[in-house]
Amino acid sequence: MPGLPPLNIAAVTPVLLLALASCTPVPRGDGSEGGSKSLILAHPLPPLAPPRSGVIVPFTQRLAEVSGGRLTAAEYMGGALASDARRYYPMLLEGVADIALVVPGYTAVAFPRTALSTFPGVCDSPTDCTAALQRARTVLQVDYNARILAMWSPGPPVLLTRDRPVRRLEDIRGLKLRVPSGVEMPFVAALGATPVQQPVTEVYQSLQTGVIDGVVMPAGGIPAFRLNEVASFLTIGMPLSATPVALLMNRSAYDLLAPQERRWVDEASGVWLSESGGQVFELATARGLRVARESGVEIIDLSESEEARLLEAVAEVYEAELSRRIGDATVAEILAELLGG
Known part of the structure; x- marks a missing residue:
């Protein structure tokens, strides 16, 4: 239409997603009914980034596998929902995304316990640092108003x-x-x-x-x-x-899932997924x-x-x-x- 400026899709996408999320009914039951559900997973990474190949892709694949395709994660990568990596945690809390990759060190003041993993002497390799995070996970969880699906480290x-x-x-x-x-x-x-x-x-x-x-x-x-x-x-x-990296899920989004769906998310995340992140960074460090x-x-x-x-x-x-x-x-x-x- 003449005289109207072009629509900036990138700018309105997060708003549209939030609006849709707020008006979409959440299916009830035990998760065994027919149909499927898709979660929004957002991260600022390019396609070949180590955290994507080591954590994001394994998570989405395992989730689809254990649920038989009834619960999946739609990936919005490369800053599709936000160009500033510091925005991903607030965006998760706002419900724009159900799951998001967050680098706590970018806003360390918000994650004071997690920030201590960068202190001297805590660890000396990606797998060692990831193991340290798993040991302290119960203590570190207090930093987050979200559910930790995985937490790993790129190493010192x-x-x-x-x-x-x-x-x-x-x-x-x-x-x-x-x-x-x-x-x-x-x-x-x-x-x-x-x-x-x-x-x-x-x-x-x-x-x-x-x-x-x-x-x-x-x-x-x-x-x-x-x-x-x-x-x-x-x-x-x-x-x-090392500064850690975390894959987090909005608590309300998790709680609104049916019991079986929550079990699928749990099976597709956890210690094995965190260890996968540490292992891929061992390879990335060598490269x-x-x-x-x-x-x-x-x-x-x-x-x-x-x-x-x-x-x-x-x-x-x-x-x-x-x-x-x-x-x-x-x-x-x-x-x-x-x-x-």
Whole structure:
């Protein structure tokens, strides 16, 4: 019609989905009746991202399999419902999506217990870090106004730098380093660097142009964000653990399912799905390091004595945090759950 602006489908899609969700009747019964139901599963990942192949796809396939196709999950990927990854948890709570992938570290203040999984010494690999999350799951659940379907970890971060190789503590001093969340900031500052929070989508340009000197992030993300093109050095041995990733389900959406449908969701999620996420990041970490090496990035593996110096440099920050209370537990008590103590 002349004079009318074109409709922005991307902008109205979340509103339409929310409206439909609010007026769609929820079938009752035990879930064994005929017909089918589809849940909305949203995430910001591209098709080839490790969390999609390791968690999203296995979940949707298992759900369809155990339910005989009577309960499925319709996947809205690549930012179809929101371009900002920080929006996915609020969007889940609002009911725009029934299930969403959330990175707690992006809004760490909202997930204070989960954020402690990034502390030094908690874990040293994707599978080890994922196991730590499973040990503390009962404690971490308090952070979420949603049902945890899976929680896994990409593993501890490496340090990618453009101009200066980091072979010892002194090399870090004065660098401006991008960190995944606010939790890592005091530890990175204790090493003598200036920590900067920045969306991972901006890291390539910032490192290329010198806005930042380096990036603290898991090696598994190197190929996806092409950091091998702009980094010259990669240092292994940073005194940090890992920022987790979670697949969450809206509590009301889960509670409104019939009993049999809830059992299908439970069977398609849980520990096995979390472990699948950790395992796929083991492969992604190896691939990220291989891609970096093949691109000419120098890999620097800190010696045990140098790693000890870095840990000593952050020890004061670590010790100062232990007595802080989060709800009815201290940081030390929550860390003990993660460590299995």
